[in-house]
Amino acid sequence: MLERGIDTLSTRQVTNNKVVLIFPKLERPRAGRLHFLPLSVLALGTVAKRKGYDIRIIDSRVEDSYEDSISRIEAEPICFGISAIIGYQVTEGVEIAKAIRKRFPKTPIVWGGWFSTMLPELTVKSQYADIIVRGQGETTFLELLDCLSQSKSLAGVQSLTYKENGNVVHTPDRPLEDPTTFPPPDYELIDLFRYNSVQNQSINYQSSRGCPFRCKFCCTPELYGRSWKGLEPKRVLDELEYLASKYKINHIEFADDNFFNSKERAAQILTGMLERRINLTYTATVRINQLIKFDAAMFDLIKRTGCKTLYASSESGTDKILKVIQKDITVEQIRKMAELFARYKIPVRTTFMVALPEETHEDLKGTLRLSKELTEINKDIDVYYSFFLPLPGTVFFDDAKAQGLVKEPETLEGWAKCVPTDQRQFWLFLTKSDNLSTGKRYGVKRVAFYFWFGHFPRFARFISINRLFTPLKLLRKVCAYRFDHDIYAFPIEWWIFRLIWNTKLLLFEKN
Numbered sequence: 199m200l201e202r203g204i205d206t207l208s209t210r211q212v213t214n215n216k217v218v219l220i221f222p223k224l225e226r227p228r229a230g231r232l233h234f235l236p237l238s239v240l241a242l243g244t245v246a247k248r249k250g251y252d253i254r255i256i257d258s259r260v261e262d263s264y265e266d267s268i269s270r271i272e273a274e275p276i277c278f279g280i281s282a283i284i285g286y287q288v289t290e291g292v293e294i295a296k297a298i299r300k301r302f303p304k305t306p307i308v309w310g311g312w313f314s315t316m317l318p319e320l321t322v323k324s325q326y327a328d329i330i331v332r333g334q335g336e337t338t339f340l341e342l343l344d345c346l347s348q349s350k351s352l353a354g355v356q357s358l359t360y361k362e363n364g365n366v367v368h369t370p371d372r373p374l375e376d377p378t379t380f381p382p383p384d385y386e387l388i389d390l391f392r393y394n395s396v397q398n399q400s401i402n403y404q405s406s407r408g409c410p411f412r413c414k415f416c417c418t419p420e421l422y423g424r425s426w427k428g429l430e431p432k433r434v435l436d437e438l439e440y441l442a443s444k445y446k447i448n449h450i451e452f453a454d455d456n457f458f459n460s461k462e463r464a465a466q467i468l469t470g471m472l473e474r475r476i477n478l479t480y481t482a483t484v485r486i487n488q489l490i491k492f493d494a495a496m497f498d499l500i501k502r503t504g505c506k507t508l509y510a511s512s513e514s515g516t517d518k519i520l521k522v523i524q525k526d527i528t529v530e531q532i533r534k535m536a537e538l539f540a541r542y543k544i545p546v547r548t549t550f551m552v553a554l555p556e557e558t559h560e561d562l563k564g565t566l567r568l569s570k571e572l573t574e575i576n577k578d579i580d581v582y583y584s585f586f587l588p589l590p591g592t593v594f595f596d597d598a599k600a601q602g603l604v605k606e607p608e609t610l611e612g613w614a615k616c617v618p619t620d621q622r623q624f625w626l627f628l629t630k631s632d633n634l635s636t637g638k639r640y641g642v643k644r645v646a647f648y649f650w651f652g653h654f655p656r657f658a659r660f661i662s663i664n665r666l667f668t669p670l671k672l673l674r675k676v677c678a679y680r681f682d683h684d685i686y687a688f689p690i691e692w693w694i695f696r697l698i699w700n701t702k703l704l705l706f707e708k709n
Contacts, residue, residue: 202325203361204306204352215250216275217343219243220264221257222282222290233259234395234402235388237453238281238311238335244384245336246343251276253387258290260392268297276346277306277329279339284313284589284613292614295326306346310335312421316591317613318359319366324610330359333421334407336380338372374408374425382437390445400449401441405434405467409455411485414524415513415551417591418455426459431466438476449506450480457482458489465496468503479504486510486535487527497542507545507580510535515568516561519554523594529568533575540576547580548572553642554586555594562642563681566649573655581654583646644692645681651695652678 221236236257243253254275256267278298282291295307310331314321318330329352331338341355352358356372390396406428409418441447458464471478480503489510492500500508512532514520520527532548539546550565557565569581588598590606598604607613652674677691 202328203363203365204328212274212276212347214252214273214275215347216252216254216271216273217243217246217277217279218254218256218271218275219279220281220291220294221255221259222264222280222287222294223258224283225286233393234400234451234453235383235390235393236281237383237402237404239279240383240385240387241380242279242281242310242335242339243387244381245340247384247387248381249340249343251343255387257388258294260389264290264294265297268294268301271301274302274305276343277308278302279308279310279331281311282309282313283311284616287311288313288610288616289614292324292326292611299326308339308342310339312417312591313613315421316417316589318368320608320613321610322359322361322366327610328360332357332359333372334374337375371423374422374427376427377404377407378430378433382433382440385445395451396445396447398449399447400451401445401447402451402453403437403441404453405429405457406454406459410459411456411526412524413513413526414522414593415554415586415589417589420591426456428454428460428463431463431470434467435470435474435476438471438478439474442476442478448478450478452480452482454483456485456488458484461488461492461496465499468499471503472499477504479506481505481507481509483509485527486512486531490531490534490538492538494542497538497544501542501544505544507547508539510546510548512548512568512572513551514554514557514561515550515565519557519561519565522556523554532568533571536572536575536579539579543578545578545580546576547582549582549584551584551586552646555597559641559645562645563649563684566646566653566681570649570653577655585642644686644689647692647695648677648681648686648689651691652676652681 219239219242221239236255236259239255239257243255247253254271256264258264261267278295280291280295282288291309298305298307306328307326308329308331309321309327314327314330315332318332321327322330329342331342334357338355338357342352342358344350345352345355352360352362353367353369356370358367358369360367390401395401406426408422408424408426409416410424410426412419412424438450441450470476482505489508512527512535513523513525515529515532517529520529535546535548550569552562552565554561569583572579572581586594588595588604595604599606607616673691673694680686680689680691
């Protein structure tokens with residue numbers, strides 16, 4: 199039986215229309231980290247304010263102290279809303295919920311965001327969560343507020359999970375709605391100039407939601423049901439023009455999962471920027487299998503509108519693994535991507551994941567070799583790497599559980615101890631057979647070290663300005679030989695590098 203539920207809160211007498219929305223930190227504080235706007239709570243706050251609710255947004259990243267912010271709330275609000283993705287937001291979200299419980303023990307705590315959407319039952323069973331808003335939240339949250347403020351049943355509200363009479367209740371899913379039906383963000387709800395991104399005249403902006411593709415490592419298909427909806431071009435242009443004029447913004451970070459999913463819509467937006475003389479630079483995401491179909495006019499349009507970087511993920515350097523992860527692209531298309539960006543001189547960043555399911559040693563080397571080949575095709579391409587992590591809500595997470603590779607936390611508080619984006623922790627519930635120090639990931643790091651140290655141009659540029667240039671240059675040749683000939687026995691260079699790294703003799707930023 200669950201001790202706390204909506205039924206236990208039905209006797210509350212709330213005499214105001216105040217709603218508090220909270221955006222926990224995305225990571226532990228880091229000097230120099232750019233803080234972009236909390237788009238999730240800003241979207242919910244905007245629709246609720248339009249309906250007459252008194253909205254207060256607490257963004258832990260820019261507040262002096264969330265404890266002080268909560269202590270200054272005098273009247274009990276209708277509810278508190280916490281938005282969180284996996285990682286440190288869950289960690290701090292739980293701590294914030296504890297502070298709320300202490301001060302307002304009877305006030306419902308509502309969780310939203312993709313973490314609780316993927317794990318609604320686990321989240322709502324916590325004593326620090328009462329209701330879950332699943333998926334796209336604007337309409338669901340507004341209907342929820344109306345029910346809570348009028349002490350009405352929640353049964354008719356789609357996409358909710360809540361506790362009632364000792365049971366967990368899931369209402370039917372709400373289909374993805376056209377974001378054009380929602381109002382533009384009400385930036386008056388927050389102090390924009392507390393965000394250092396805005397201080398640098400840069401802002402994040404979301405012009406579409408969802409993604410129709412089926413990558414097995416990504417939770418977006420589950421979150422939005424492989425649907426995609428975009429704002430109408432005129433709406434986007436009006437909002438960009440407003441941001442440039444009102445707040446003197448000169449750079450936009452498009453926060454879309456796939457900005458170019460509709461080439462025609464994207465072209466209308468970019469053409470409109472030129473016609474209206476909206477002088478903004480921008481970054482955006484694009485799928486490789488879509489961009490290779492762009493004609494010369496489209497590439498010219500992207501370049502003329504001030505594109506700073508396009509993000510085009512590659513993920514793997516072998517067709518075998520690309521099929522395993524259902525990326526629906528090929529190695530030849532990845533090469534074509536690099537050629538096109540080189541030809542049209544458009545900055546591009548591509549990412550690869552290593553330690554993917556079914557990836558062998560040869561597959562790993564194929565990924566590393568392809569990444570080097572891309573830098574030879576396009577000397578200006580940025581290539582980044584990450585370790586594959588099985589995320590809740592993905593096919594790979596279920597597969598990892600079935601294979602015994604992960605031990606899933608059974609409570610919200612347990613998940614709060616797992617911060618997979620923290621490079622010092624990686625994935626805390628990896629089983630011993632696959633942990634960082636003794637299993638597959640350690641081997642991957644070692645092989646990757648010999649490649650990056652021995653062959654990757656970015657590392658060559660780095661050591662040319664480092665005070666340890668001469669010994670590092672010699673070490674680089676040894677590492678290149680080891681990688682080319684698959685010789686990893688007695689990896690003394692790896693041990694030396696780890697010692698240098700840990701003693702901070704190199705002027706590296708660990709990221």
